[in-house]
Amino acid sequence: xxxxxxxxxxEPARATLPAPDxxxxxxxxxxxxxSVFVIAxxxxxxxxTLGLLVTSLRPKQDVAGxxxxxxxxxxxxxxxxxxxxxxxxxxGVSGGLLPYLVNSLAISVPATVFSLVLAAxxxxxxxxxxxxxxxxxxxxxxALQVVPLQMALIPLLQLFSGGAHLGSVTIxxxxxxSGTYAPxxxxxxxxxxxLAIFLLHNFISQLPRDLMEAAIVDGASHFKIFRSIVLPLCxxxxxxxxxxxxxxxxxxxLVALTFAGGTPEVAPMTVRLAxxxxxxxxxxxxxxxxxxxxxxxxxxxxFSLQRYFVRGLLAGSVKG
Amino acid sequence: MSVTxxxxxxxxxxxxxxKLGNMVGAVAGFLGILLVIFFVAGRASGRIARPLAVVxxxxxxxxxxxxxxxxxxxxxxxxxxxxxxxxxFLGGKNYGWALTTESVQHVLLNTLLWLAVAPLAATxxxxxxxxxxxxxxxxxxxxxxxxxxxxxSLVGASIIFKFVYxxxxxxxxxxxxxxxxxxxxxxxxxxxxMLSQPLNTFLLMVVMVWVQTGFAMVVLSAAINAIPDEVxxxxxxxxxxxxxxxxxxxxxxIRTTLxxxxxxxxxxxxxxxxxxxxxxxxxxxxxxxxxEMYSQSFVQFNTGRGSALAVILFLGVLPLVAYNIxxxxxxxxxx
Numbered sequence: 001x002x003x004x005x006x007x008x009x010x011e012p013a014r015a016t017l018p019a020p021d022x023x024x025x026x027x028x029x030x031x032x033x034x035s036v037f038v039i040a041x042x043x044x045x046x047x048x049t050l051g052l053l054v055t056s057l058r059p060k061q062d063v064a065g066x067x068x069x070x071x072x073x074x075x076x077x078x079x080x081x082x083x084x085x086x087x088x089x090x091x092g093v094s095g096g097l098l099p100y101l102v103n104s105l106a107i108s109v110p111a112t113v114f115s116l117v118l119a120a121x122x123x124x125x126x127x128x129x130x131x132x133x134x135x136x137x138x139x140x141x142x143a144l145q146v147v148p149l150q151m152a153l154i155p156l157l158q159l160f161s162g163g164a165h166l167g168s169v170t171i172x173x174x175x176x177x178s179g180t181y182a183p184x185x186x187x188x189x190x191x192x193x194x195l196a197i198f199l200l201h202n203f204i205s206q207l208p209r210d211l212m213e214a215a216i217v218d219g220a221s222h223f224k225i226f227r228s229i230v231l232p233l234c235x236x237x238x239x240x241x242x243x244x245x246x247x248x249x250x251x252x253x254l255v256a257l258t259f260a261g262g263t264p265e266v267a268p269m270t271v272r273l274a275x276x277x278x279x280x281x282x283x284x285x286x287x288x289x290x291x292x293x294x295x296x297x298x299x300x301x302x303f304s305l306q307r308y309f310v311r312g313l314l315a316g317s318v319k320g
Numbered sequence: 321m322s323v324t325x326x327x328x329x330x331x332x333x334x335x336x337x338x339k340l341g342n343m344v345g346a347v348a349g350f351l352g353i354l355l356v357i358f359f360v361a362g363r364a365s366g367r368i369a370r371p372l373a374v375v376x377x378x379x380x381x382x383x384x385x386x387x388x389x390x391x392x393x394x395x396x397x398x399x400x401x402x403x404x405x406x407x408x409f410l411g412g413k414n415y416g417w418a419l420t421t422e423s424v425q426h427v428l429l430n431t432l433l434w435l436a437v438a439p440l441a442a443t444x445x446x447x448x449x450x451x452x453x454x455x456x457x458x459x460x461x462x463x464x465x466x467x468x469x470x471x472x473s474l475v476g477a478s479i480i481f482k483f484v485y486x487x488x489x490x491x492x493x494x495x496x497x498x499x500x501x502x503x504x505x506x507x508x509x510x511x512x513x514m515l516s517q518p519l520n521t522f523l524l525m526v527v528m529v530w531v532q533t534g535f536a537m538v539v540l541s542a543a544i545n546a547i548p549d550e551v552x553x554x555x556x557x558x559x560x561x562x563x564x565x566x567x568x569x570x571x572x573x574i575r576t577t578l579x580x581x582x583x584x585x586x587x588x589x590x591x592x593x594x595x596x597x598x599x600x601x602x603x604x605x606x607x608x609x610x611x612e613m614y615s616q617s618f619v620q621f622n623t624g625r626g627s628a629l630a631v632i633l634f635l636g637v638l639p640l641v642a643y644n645i646x647x648x649x650x651x652x653x654x655x
Contacts, residue, residue, distance in 0.1 A: 034452040041449060042462045045469065045530065048480045051497060055483065067495045087332065102336040106343040113347050117354065118380045125377030129370065137378070139645065144389050146641035148591045150613045151630040152392035154399065154623055159387070181342070190388025193381050222373040223362035251473030253594045258618070270475045274598045277479050284483060284495065291479040295472045302471035306464060313535070314542050 056081055056289035063285040081289035097272060097290055104268035104294070107181055107256070108249040111188035116242055118189065119196030120204070120234070124226050126197070127205035128212055138201065145194040153258045156187060160259070181266055183259040188249050196241060199312065203237035204230060240312025243305050247298050269294040393634075400627035414628035424612070424629075430521055431590070431609040431636075438528045439585040443578070445529065446536025450544055451566070453537065463541075467534030474531065474594035481527045482599050485513040517605040524606055527595050532585045543577035544570065576647065583640045590637055609633055 054068040057077040071077070086096045122141075126134050160183050207230065215225050231238070253270045260266040262275060273290055302309060357376065364372050403410055418424050449466065453459050469477060486496030490509055494500040502510035514520050547570065555569045571578070593610035600606045602615065609629060617626030 031455060035456045038449065038453050038456045038459075038462050041445075042465050045466045045534075047497070048484050048530070049468070049472070052480045052483060063495065065495075066493055067497070067500050069497070069500075096332070098332045099335060099339075102339050106339045109343055110346045110350070114350060117351070118384065121377045122381035125374060129373045129377060131370070131374050137382070139649075141381075141385065143641060143645060144385060146587060146634075146637045147389050147393055148610070148630060148633045148637060150591070150593075150610060150617075151396045151627075151634055152389055154617055154627060154630075155392035155395035156388060158395075159391075181346075185346070186384075187388065190384045193385050193388070197381060221362040221364075221369065222377070223358040226377075227358060247471055251471075251475075253473070253475050253597070254614070257614075270473050270594075273479065274475050274594070277475075277482060277598050278601060284486075287479060288483065291476050295476040298471040298473070299468070302468065303464070306467075310467075310538055314539060 052288050053292055055284055056292045058285065060285045063288075081285045082293065085286050085289045085293065097269065097293060099264040100267060100269045100272045101293060103181075103260070103264075103266055104250055104270070105297075107184050107188070107260070107266075107268050108246050110181070111185050111192070111249045112242055112245045114185060114189040115192035115196050115245055116238060119193060119241075120200050120231070120238060121226070122193070122197045123200040123204045124222075124230055126201055128207075128225070128230075129222055138197075141194050141197050143194075145198065149191055149254055152191070153254075156190075157258060160186075178261075179263075179265055181260075184256060184266065187255050187259050188252070191255065192245055192248070196245065199241055199244075200234070200237060203234050207233055236308065236311065239305070240308040240310075243301060243309045244312045246301060247309075250298055396627045396630050399623055400631050402624045404622040404624055406623055410624060414624045415632075417625060418628050418632060423607075426605065427607045427609055427612045428632075430605075430607060433521060434525060434528075434589050434608055435586060435636075437522070438525045438532070438589045439582055441525070442529045442532035442585050443536045443540075443582050446533045446581070447540050447578070449533070449537040450541035451570075454541065454545070463534075463538065467538055469531045470534050472531070474527070474592060475598050477527050477531055478595050478598035481523075481530070482514075485523060487512040487514070514600055515604050520600065520604055521606050524595050524599055527599070528589055528592065532588065536581050536585065539581050540574060540577060543574040547573045579647070580644070583644055586640055587637055590633065609636075 051068050054071050054077075055063055057079070058068065058071065059076055059078065059080070062074070062076060066074070084096070086098045086101075088096055126138050161178065211229065212225065215229055220228075250268075251270065252268075253274060256268050256271050257274075260268065260271060262271055269290075273287075273294055276287060276290060361372055361376055399406055400414055401410060401412070402408060418428075453462060456462060472480070483495075484497045485499075486494075487499045487510065488494055488496070490503070494503060496513075498513060499510050511519070513523055551573065552565070552569060555565055560568060591610055593608065593614055596602055596606055596608050596611045597614070602608075602611050610633065613626050613629035613633060616622050616629060
């Protein structure tokens, strides 16, 4: 970067000027300093993950005895660590990580679908079924984004296990859902609502008004409009948010820790890994293999659907 | 031996197929019920059609929000004035405990430190990258790689960095990258990174910066590209260049986005406890509010204290949100 404004005007202008139009012409002007910096940061950003991957592929004695970078001179890679953590335990517990991996999937997919559909409905209701107070509701929902989840945990847990009571009157009976995925799905869906409604509202409220009015004139009900006009037109937005939400739920620790416990019946990978990193810190060949298993699915989702994911992020945050 | 192994694997696969079956069933059931409701409600006409639509479209979300966020919020505030199992009213005692106990003060101080350093570092570095990256050949690849940690859970990221920070006695060969680098650079006795205070807190922040910088970069890069060409051209004709152009044109033009990014990262930082929990468990002077709150409530089972800490956390986030809402209202007014 350039230090002072006293430097000759033309050169620094190129060095700090953002690309107004990153077309082929601008690319020809790539400055070496910028390239060096960007490449350095990229390498710095990638090496930790690379180290994890390499370590997870090396045999136990190699991992314990030498740094992963020595793999260059002593290459000995294989998938046996993965076999161990997936099926055999290897962490001093019976069974491996496979049940937790399945749990992660079984938690993430429904939680994503539930919150997506309900949020899309609410966003449509707020933008096109106009009624008095819809603006107030929208702002309250937006504001709820900031309630720290930690705040909701204790009451919600008490509600799920004991129901809600006012004095001696039972308002909501105990759900008795422990040991199932339901509390985790429910909690994720609840916590996702504010952000999901906010982002989807941005898309759905900008659909062409003429289209909606024409449909109403044709006698279509709101339900029909939602199903046959809104959903198809918003598919890209829904897809981008679905990826976002899937990653969020898959990567969550707090909600899972509270509502799923630590058992192989319902707990996801993140919970198990957090436990293992505390108690098996020395078994790096297993810990790294487990960690890589937990990040490989998000990474696949991320790299294959990156464009939609980015679009979903930008919908809420870029305002020129 | 191989037989038991096969059996175990078999059991695991059966278990997996049952779980995934349940998952598909739950999703199908949910969508099925909605379809039926939509079909029936769609036939309603006349005066009830609109109220019915309002209730059905908004009802589920509003109900979930009330049960999941609004009621718990009220309940947590209430619990924060009570003792460990919520049976005896204590007044402000839990808050007094939080603000006067030395260990908790240290936690609050750490949280403030996180809040001041991590978001600024992530946003600053993200902005720098956003400015430079569009002019580098093959930028898409670099962008993806820097953005990649966003897809990794904070638990996964913590394990990755725990390995980077791994330290052994100098007589042994190092397997942690950082120790090895320190030794290679001539530091004969590098410390055990995770045990040395206050360095360890900053090393934990590195994980947060690693995860969030890509997010800041992508969003800011989009905002910078949205600046109209005429604006930069005009400024350049007026003689602005380099740093001047950056401070007086680029930054004001993307100010809103900059603030949004900064608040988003701040809120994430304030609420995130995964990093501390996975890497040090809050020991060695690294504890933060979000994790202390969890420990108080779910390890020590002191609901009152845990709730009081949660309320403090909430009060910490509140100004950030209030500012965002003001911004949003302004924009809506313009629209």
